[in-house]
Amino acid sequence: MMLPVLRLIALGVALAVGLSAAPAQAPEQVGIGLTDTSSDVAFFIADKKGYFRNQGIAVTTTPFASAAKMIAPLGTGQLDVGGGTVAAGLYNAVERGINIKIVADKASIKDGYEYSTLLVRKDLADSGRYKDLADLKGMTIATAAQGAGSESSLNEALKKGGLKFSDVNVVYMGFPEMLAAFKNKGIDAGVTNEPTVTRSISEGFAVRASKSTIYPGQQTAVALYADEFIVKRRAVAQKFMSAYIRALRDYNDALKDGKLAGPGADEIIAILNEYTRIKDPAAYREMTPFAANPDGRVNTASLKNDYDFYKQRGLITGRVAVDQVVDNSFADEAVRLLGTYQPRN
Numbered sequence: 001m002m003l004p005v006l007r008l009i010a011l012g013v014a015l016a017v018g019l020s021a022a023p024a025q026a027p028e029q030v031g032i033g034l035t036d037t038s039s040d041v042a043f044f045i046a047d048k049k050g051y052f053r054n055q056g057i058a059v060t061t062t063p064f065a066s067a068a069k070m071i072a073p074l075g076t077g078q079l080d081v082g083g084g085t086v087a088a089g090l091y092n093a094v095e096r097g098i099n100i101k102i103v104a105d106k107a108s109i110k111d112g113y114e115y116s117t118l119l120v121r122k123d124l125a126d127s128g129r130y131k132d133l134a135d136l137k138g139m140t141i142a143t144a145a146q147g148a149g150s151e152s153s154l155n156e157a158l159k160k161g162g163l164k165f166s167d168v169n170v171v172y173m174g175f176p177e178m179l180a181a182f183k184n185k186g187i188d189a190g191v192t193n194e195p196t197v198t199r200s201i202s203e204g205f206a207v208r209a210s211k212s213t214i215y216p217g218q219q220t221a222v223a224l225y226a227d228e229f230i231v232k233r234r235a236v237a238q239k240f241m242s243a244y245i246r247a248l249r250d251y252n253d254a255l256k257d258g259k260l261a262g263p264g265a266d267e268i269i270a271i272l273n274e275y276t277r278i279k280d281p282a283a284y285r286e287m288t289p290f291a292a293n294p295d296g297r298v299n300t301a302s303l304k305n306d307y308d309f310y311k312q313r314g315l316i317t318g319r320v321a322v323d324q325v326v327d328n329s330f331a332d333e334a335v336r337l338l339g340t341y342q343p344r345n
Contacts, residue, residue, distance in 0.1 A: 025056070027053070027056050027057055027058040028056055028057050028058070028233070028236045028239075029057075029058055029059075029060065030052075030057050030058070030059050030060075030080045030081060030229075030236065030240055031059070031060050031061075031062065031078065031079045031080050031081070032059050032060070032061045032062070032079070032080070032081045032082070032083075033061075033062055033063075033064050033067075033070040033073065033074070033079045033081065033082035033083070034061050034062065034063050034064065034083070035063070035064060035065075035066065035067065035083070035084045036063045036276060036277060037276065038194065038272055038276060038278075038284070038289070038290070039083070039084075039106050039107035039220075039221045039290060040083065040106075040275070040276070041247075041251055041268065041271070041272060042106070042223075042244050042247040042248045042251060042292070043059075043061070043083070043244070043247070044247075044271050044272065044274075044275040044276075045247035045250050045251060045268065045271055046243040046244055046246065046247035047059055047275075048271050048274070048275070049247070049250070051243035051244075051246050051247055052240070052243045054243070055239035055240065055242060055243045056239065057236065057239060057240055057243065062079065064082075064084075066084060066085070066145075067082060067083065067084020067085050067086075067087070067090075067221075067224070068084075068087055068089050068090075068145075070082035070083075070084065070224070071089065071090065071093045071098060071100065072098075074098070074100050074224060074226040075093065075098035075099075075100065075226070075227075077226055077227075077228040077229075079226060080225070080226050080228075080229040080233070080237075080240075081223065081224065081225060081226070081229065081240065082100075082223075082224040082226075083106045083221060083222060083223045083224055084106075084221055084222075084224075085144075085148055085149045085150075085220060085221055086102065086149065086219065086221075086222055086303060086306065087145065087147050087148045087149065087310075088146075088147030088148075088310040088315035088316050089147060090102075090325070091307065091310075091316050091318065091320050091322075091325065092316060092317055092318060094318075094320045094324070094325055095317065095318030095319070095320045098227075099227035100224050100225070100226060100227065100325070101224065101225045101227070101230060101325060101326070101327040102222045102223075102224060102298055102303070102325050102326045102327065103222075103223050103224065103225045103241065103296075103327050103328070103330050103331065104222065104223040104241065104244060104245070104248075104296040104297075104298065104328075104330070104331045105219065105222065105223075105248070105292050105293040105296055105297065105298050105299070105331075106221040106222050106223050106292065107220045107221035107290040107291070107292055108217065108218060108219050108220055108221075108290065108291045108292060108293065108299060108302075109213065109215055109216060109217065109218040109220060109290070109291060110213070110216055110217065110291040111213045111216055112213075112257070112258040113255070113258060113288060113289060113290055113291040114213050114214070114288060115193055115194045115197065115287070115288045115289055115290040116149075116150065116153065116191065116192070116193035116194070116197070116218075116220055116290070117153075117191065117192075117193075117197060117208060117209070117210075117213075117214055118141075118153065118154060118157045118189060118190070118191050118208070118209040118210065118214055119178075119182070119189060119190055119191075119192060119197065119200055119201070119206035119207065119208060119209060120136075120139075120188065120189040120206060120207055120208075120209045121182055121185065121187075121188055121189065121205065121206055122204055122205055122206055122207050123185075124188060125207050130188075130189075130209075132161065132210075133157055133158070133160050133161030133162075133163070133209060133210060134161040134162055134163065135161070136157065136158060136161055136163060136167070136168055136189060136209070137161075137163055137167045137168065138167070138168065138169075139168050139169070139188035139189050140168070140169045140171060140186075140187050140188050140189075141154060141168050141169065141170055141171070141187065141188060141189040141190060141191070142170075142171050142172065142173050142178050142181060142187045142189070142190035142191070142192075143170060143171075143172060143190070143191045144172065144173075144174065144175060144191070145172055146172060146315065147310050147313075147315040147316075149218065149219075149220050149221075149306060150191040150192075150193075151170070151191075151309075152215075152218070152305070152306040152309045152310070153191050153214060153215045153218060154168075154170070154191050155309050156214055156215040156218075157191075157209060157210065157214045157215075160210070160214065165313075171187065173190075175192045175193055175196045176196060178190040178192045178196055178200070179192075179196050179199055179200050179203075179205070182200050182205035182206045183203075183205050189209060190206075193220075194287040194288055194289075194290075195278060195283055195287050197287070197288065198283075198286055198287040198288065202286075215302075217299050217301065217302050218299075218302050218306075219298055219299040219302040219303050219306075220290065221290075222298055223244065225237060225327070225330070230327070237330060238330055238333055238334070241296070241330040241331060241333070241334045242333075242334040242337055242338060244296070244334070245294070245295070245296045245331060245334040245335065245338060246338060248292055248293075248294055248296060249294045249338075249341055250264060250267075250268065251268060251292060252292065252294040252341070252343065253343055253344040254267075254268040254269075255289060255291075258288060258289075259285065259288070259289065260284055260285060260289050261285070262344070263344040263345070264344065265285075269281050269284045269285065272284055294341040294343075295331060295332075295335045295341060296328075296330075296331030296334060296335070297328050297331050297332070298326055298328065300322055300323070300326055303322045303326065304322045307321075307322050
């Protein structure tokens with residue numbers, strides 16, 4: 001009678017051993033396109049602190065010179081996630097059938113966190129040639145690219161000065177190149193971002209064009225999802241967003257009085273120092289950081305304002321509207337899962 005019992009015990013042991021020896025489920029692979037700037041910080045935090053890993057996700061990253069260069073690989077499914085400035089080209093791509101969605105805030109402007117702004121040459125301010133935004137008339141002003149957010153920001157500055165876009169001479173160059181252009185007086189003003197803002201001011205070549213925030217609420221960068229990622233891997237896309245929002249909240253905790261000086265700031269600065277090209281913790285403490293919605297929702301009013309500006313200039317050729325491109329559902333579900341944001345004191 002004991003033999004069947006022993007056999008059952010042996011079978012149970014064998015099953016237990018077999019189950020324990022079974023390989024762990026392989027993580028889901030997610031490809032991210034980066035611009036390799038500080039606005040990629042939520043991706044970096046989620047990677048470094050294991051938030052992606054906790055969701056069963058393994059990420060691979062590919063650097064791009066701009067978000068515009070991510071559009072094709074997002075459209076073909078070579079990338080799952082991307083991020084950067086919302087330019088006119090994004091809407092034109094969607095019009096052509098590349099169904100990319102804006103799914104979360106990545107960087108934005110608010111009072112005290114104007115990391116991207118209009119600067120004017122210091123010698124023009126010192127001489128009295130420049131006193132307020134109305135004095136921009138006739139100046140040569142740099143922005144990053146035609147149909148980019150920096151152009152729309154310039155337009156807002158001109159409107160506040162009672163001017164039109166046609167009242168200035170707009171030239172295009174990369175943000176780092178603007179520092180040299182201020183130094184050699186190749187431009188009179190320029191819409192640039194950090195760290196060029198702080199460097200241009202601290203080295204004595206430029207000053208902020210306005211004491212008040214020029215374009216509060218501007219959605220300067222967003223997270224993007226490829227259509228295939230949304231349609232074919234929606235559960236993974238949602239897990240990715242939960243990790244991303246958790247990281248975005250860590251970043252918000254580190255903000256204080258217009259600096260990275262809040263709870264956990266040292267950890268965030270160390271992550272930026274490790275993952276980006278700027279290997280100087282002091283620079284991150286000195287520069288003005290960007291804002292970002294800890295709940296991830298994008299500012300559609302800002303996007304619509306930019307869209308109208310691009311449309312008026314003939315830079316958007318189709319009829320795709322902002323609401324067709326924005327999908328806040330992933331961020332909203334992440335907030336439901338994570339709960340209401342509670343800042344660290």
